[in-house]
Amino acid sequence: MGIIFALYGPSSSGKTEIQKHITCSNLPRIITATTRAPRNKEIDGTHYIFMDNSEFQNQILNNRFIEWTEYNNELYGTLKSSIEKLVAENKCNSIILDLAGILSLKQLHQNVFAIFIGANIESIERRLQIRDNTSEELEQRILRAKEIELSEEYLQVADAIVWNNDGTDFSETLEKVKKIITNARTN
Template identity: 35%
Template sequence: MIYLIFGHSGSGKSTLREALTKKGLNKIITYTTRTPRPGEINGVDYNFIDKSQFKKMEEKNLFIGSTCYAGNFYSTLKEDLEKNNNDLNDCVIVVDKEGIIAIKKEFKNVISIYLKCSKEILKKRMIKRCEDESVIEKRLSVLENLDEYADYIIDSDEDMDIVLSDVLKIIKIHSVVK
């Protein structure tokens, strides 16, 4: 099963992905042209590439669900999903709505989980991770309701242990790895 984790910046997507990886799910690492945040590692958090590399890979049709957010490009390597699209693996990937639409169109065994978070909590979390005030305001100004893209909606205002527990219950229902 492919588990798509999505939500707004600060909703806990990356934290949840790391927790699920520790529980045995394969992590799909997406590509981005944004610069790493403090503590982020290339090939672990994202595959950080420049815009020229991104465009070349996109022209070769290597990506699925490409998007531009806050002036940076993001996408998933199709090959990474194809490798994990079998009865032996469950994998987790952080995506946005374009990624959900594209991946669900191409793959059948996909569950999308929306980490829905209040604007106040999003702002607090972005401040805590030392985001620039202008970046925070830009991200908060483009918030939209993503309910329609979700198979499941999780209240991510909650403590991450509660969020993880709720997501593990969903995975237990759908997991291909028994």
């Protein structure tokens, strides 16, 4: 049976980079929707499904999302159609969500395996400063990581936890995630 591997954790913890490396024909990526503008080199339908606010609101009204949330004044959500096709094909896949998304997905599908990707606050701050964030966005993301995303409650729903701190070889972090996925698929 297919498993949905759901990655979650603070901004700049390495979730997207890890997902890029684990995505392949036998572990496709579920593409989520957002109202935020594409970042440099992001492609609609490949990295996200980019929507304007009214289109996103229309999808909400028509109950087309499994889950959606507002983060930094932008909307993010998982379209039912994005997941149902892969679940029907009995394929394993991966998705990046927040905690609310993980909880919603676990209520709808029994084969969800949540992997928390974390980093210490110093690593998160340094990585966020490299990104093209406004100072207000930077402060909000750091505060959210400190107060919510690195809290004990946030980690409790994880089926596995992997730390990706600065100074750790990324290939080691990636191998840990791959091993977790392999073990979950064979159990």
